[in-house]
Amino acid sequence: MSHHEELIDYEEAVPSIDEQVDTSTTVQAAQADGVDSAAAGEGENGADKKGSYVGVHSTGFSDFLLKPELSRAIVDCGFEHPSEGTKYSLSTQSPSLDKTSHIEESNNERWMKDTRSRQQQKLQRLSVQQQCIPQAIIGNDVICQAKSGLGKTAVFVLATLQQIEPVDGEVSVVVVCHTRELAFQIRNEYQRFSKYMPKIRTEVFYGGVPERENKELLNNKEKCPHIVVGTPGRLSYLVNNKALNPDHVKHFVLDECDKMLETDMRADIQEIFRKIPQHKQVMMFTATLSKEMRSLCKKFMKNPLEIYVDDEGKLTLHGLLQHYVSLKDEQKNRKLNDLLDTLEFNQVVIFVKSAQRANMLQKILTACNFPSICIHARMPQEQRISNYKEFKDNKQRIMVATDVFGRGIDVERVNIVINYDIPDSPDSYLHRVGRAGRFGTKGLAITFVSTEEDKNTLESVQARFEVEITELPDQINVDAYKTF
Numbered sequence: 374m375s376h377h378e379e380l381i382d383y384e385e386a387v388p389s390i391d392e393q394v395d396t397s398t399t400v401q402a403a404q405a406d407g408v409d410s411a412a413a414g415e416g417e418n419g420a421d422k423k424g425s426y427v428g429v430h431s432t433g434f435s436d437f438l439l440k441p442e443l444s445r446a447i448v449d450c451g452f453e454h455p456s457e458g459t460k461y462s463l464s465t466q467s468p469s470l471d472k473t474s475h476i477e478e479s480n481n482e483r484w485m486k487d488t489r490s491r492q493q494q495k496l497q498r499l500s501v502q503q504q505c506i507p508q509a510i511i512g513n514d515v516i517c518q519a520k521s522g523l524g525k526t527a528v529f530v531l532a533t534l535q536q537i538e539p540v541d542g543e544v545s546v547v548v549v550c551h552t553r554e555l556a557f558q559i560r561n562e563y564q565r566f567s568k569y570m571p572k573i574r575t576e577v578f579y580g581g582v583p584e585r586e587n588k589e590l591l592n593n594k595e596k597c598p599h600i601v602v603g604t605p606g607r608l609s610y611l612v613n614n615k616a617l618n619p620d621h622v623k624h625f626v627l628d629e630c631d632k633m634l635e636t637d638m639r640a641d642i643q644e645i646f647r648k649i650p651q652h653k654q655v656m657m658f659t660a661t662l663s664k665e666m667r668s669l670c671k672k673f674m675k676n677p678l679e680i681y682v683d684d685e686g687k688l689t690l691h692g693l694l695q696h697y698v699s700l701k702d703e704q705k706n707r708k709l710n711d712l713l714d715t716l717e718f719n720q721v722v723i724f725v726k727s728a729q730r731a732n733m734l735q736k737i738l739t740a741c742n743f744p745s746i747c748i749h750a751r752m753p754q755e756q757r758i759s760n761y762k763e764f765k766d767n768k769q770r771i772m773v774a775t776d777v778f779g780r781g782i783d784v785e786r787v788n789i790v791i792n793y794d795i796p797d798s799p800d801s802y803l804h805r806v807g808r809a810g811r812f813g814t815k816g817l818a819i820t821f822v823s824t825e826e827d828k829n830t831l832e833s834v835q836a837r838f839e840v841e842i843t844e845l846p847d848q849i850n851v852d853a854y855k856t857f
């Protein structure tokens with residue numbers, strides 16, 4: 374299993390963390406019906422362009438009153454409006470009221486009702502970025518579940534850059550994620566958005582790189598990063614060895630939090646968390662979050678803003694066509710060749726279930742005149758990052774990958790995902806296909822089904838996410854899956 378390869382360094386021990394009591398108000402936002410299809414651009418006008426999630430703009434980036442240097446970078450990044458297209462409803466556990474008299478009680482109740490109804494109306498128009506950013510920039514804890522490619526990264530990158538007051542020699546932001554490529558990608562996002570903040574330094578730390586290099590950077594006051602992004606094993610090593618001083622950390626972020634907390638990475642996360650001062654902002658993000666995982670996440674937080682997708686059908690990407698092909702394992706190569714010949718792809722990711730199969734398939738494809746690269750946890754770290762960069766920079770169009778590439782990775786031009794081997798769970802399916810059709814663009818996902826078990830997995834995907842995955846037709850209109 375590929376993600377196990379990634380986890381190979383981690384230990385099983387899972388100590389319990391100190392519970393933080395969740396006290397007064399909890400705002401829960403859950404996706405409600407109605408707007409996804411239209412907002413995702415399934416119409417004449419919205420379908421073709423990136424950012425077609427943007428519809429009616431109740432809030433713009435300027436409303437967040439961000440630092441001018443941050444606002445300039447946002448413009449340079451081409452972000453015109455916070456992501457939109459998701460309708461939220463609000464359910465609150467109201468703060469307790471001091472009911473000293475009957476009159477006060479009814480006044481209070483009326484006030485609460487009015488406030489709640491105003492909030493309700495407002496929230497119904499808000500998106501993930503619109504809702505999270507205002508809370509996150511004032512230091513509130515945030516737990517946010519939102520579908521793939523909606524721009525969760527920008528929430529914590531902007532919120533932490535807005536709040537940071539850099540002091541040389543002090544790390545004040547720690548971001549943890551589950552793979553090295555994702556850590557690298559997040560570091561690059563920080564660099565993009567801190568373009569006009571020359572004093573801010575961001576570094577990325579992960580396994581496969583000599584620890585000495587990380588320590589040298591952290592020990593040097595002029596070079597020590599203010600923002601650290603990394604994977605759990607390496608970060609906990611650096612904290613435990615006193616190379617990374619956690620005493621000044623004020624913001625702690627977990628991206629793909631469910632993945633890290635459900636696996637043995639959790640021990641490392643808890644280790645780091647415990648060493649960071651208690652008074653800190655904690656933010657967590659993912660597209661998939663079970664009810665059990667929500668409560669676990671909340672143990673790390675104080676009164677977080679909670680955004681959940683209660684109806685998992687709403688996690689479906691509506692700009693994405695989804696099909697399957699029934700075939701025998703030995704027919705997969707021929708079929709893949711045909712598909713690559715006939716489909717129009719900007720870039721394509723082909724997922725397989727092991728490093729060995731990734732190497733093998735990449736060689737076959739190259740021999741068949743489909744220049745390609747691959748990525749998996751069993752290749753040298755430098756090669757991994759260099760392959761990621763080549764693909765991200767569109768120097769290669771075909772990537773054969775294991776699940777190390779299945780979550781979080783954002784390559785804008787990917788419009789086709791092929792599951793050469795079916796993923797091991799509906800969650801993995803959702804994350805993998807979410808590599809195409811990002812931020813409201815169009816895409817196509819094709820899954821090869823060769824065993825009874827594969828069929829069952831596909832059925833559970835359809836049942837859980839209320840999506841119809843139909844047999845691949847002989848012809849597909851290119852307009853349906855390619856953004857020109």
Ligand SMILES: Nc1ncnc2c1ncn2[C@@H]1O[C@H](COP(=O)(O)OP(=O)(O)OP(=O)(O)O)[C@@H](O)[C@H]1O
Binds near residue numbers: 527
């Ligand atoms: N407001 C915006 N305007 C335009 N583009 C945006 C905006 N917000 C985010 N994006 C772009 O949308 C893409 C997807 O964003 P991001 O990678 O943060 O998604 P995500 O929600 O983290 O997805 P996943 O769950 O798959 O990790 C990125 O290329 C990002 O630059």
